[in-house]
Amino acid sequence: LWNQNMGYKFSYPYVVPKGPGGVPSVALDSKGNLWVFKRSPAGVVQLMKFDPDHKLILQVPESEIGHQDKAHGMAVDAQDNVWIVDNGQSTVMKLSPEGKLLMTIGTKNHRGDWVEDKQQRLLWQPVMVAFSPTDGSVYIAEGHANESPNDVDNDDPTNNIGASRIIHLTKDGKFINQWFGDDVGQGKFESAHGLAVDPKKGDVWI
Numbered sequence: 001l002w003n004q005n006m007g008y009k010f011s012y013p014y015v016v017p018k019g020p021g022g023v024p025s026v027a028l029d030s031k032g033n034l035w036v037f038k039r040s041p042a043g044v045v046q047l048m049k050f051d052p053d054h055k056l057i058l059q060v061p062e063s064e065i066g067h068q069d070k071a072h073g074m075a076v077d078a079q080d081n082v083w084i085v086d087n088g089q090s091t092v093m094k095l096s097p098e099g100k101l102l103m104t105i106g107t108k109n110h111r112g113d114w115v116e117d118k119q120q121r122l123l124w125q126p127v128m129v130a131f132s133p134t135d136g137s138v139y140i141a142e143g144h145a146n147e148s149p150n151d152v153d154n155d156d157p158t159n160n161i162g163a164s165r166i167i168h169l170t171k172d173g174k175f176i177n178q179w180f181g182d183d184v185g186q187g188k189f190e191s192a193h194g195l196a197v198d199p200k201k202g203d204v205w206i
Helices: none
Strands: 025-028 034-036 047-050 058-060 072-075 083-088 091-095 101-103 125-130 140-142 165-169 176-181
Touching: 025 083, 034 072, 047 083, 083 125, 091 125
Parallel strands: 025 072, 072 125
Antiparallel strands: 025 034, 034 047, 047 058, 072 083, 083 091, 091 101, 125 140, 140 165, 165 176
8 A cells, every 4th residue: 555645655575374463573683584473362373483585484383382372572682582472471481593492481370579589480471571782681571560469469479579670680591680669760660561772882771
């Protein structure tokens, strides 16, 4: 379609499975391949990779990553590994460029607080990931549905500090630090939804 007034046209060069839900995230790797992360019903592919000519070259099956209950954020790191965020099941997964699962952060269907002293490494509705340009460390933004305690009337002791936070991990998933709070103010978040890291300075934008 061509819009004469605005001077742009629409094109749809990528074919993704039809069905409810949309595509919340796309990301490019160093070779110009486009990763697409789609919200799909169980049994329908959700993670795909297209080459620069728009040809589908990889579909990651559910046997590798399971069904992503609420596909949300995605990013590709400097080694072309792809990181996907399942907001619904509160996990972040790291996959190789070939789509093989390398690491899962969080526990599937157990949302809660990250308390490193107790080796309690849970996520609360994570939404986005981004990487440091210097050491490849990972920032995870979480707190899509911020409540404190995290779940109203929840007596789960692993889930009672406060949701919205930024978690900083090494590229291997080891804890560095985190900051959070359930009030608006310096270093506190009501919902940490978008996240990006300045590729030159390393500043974290939330």
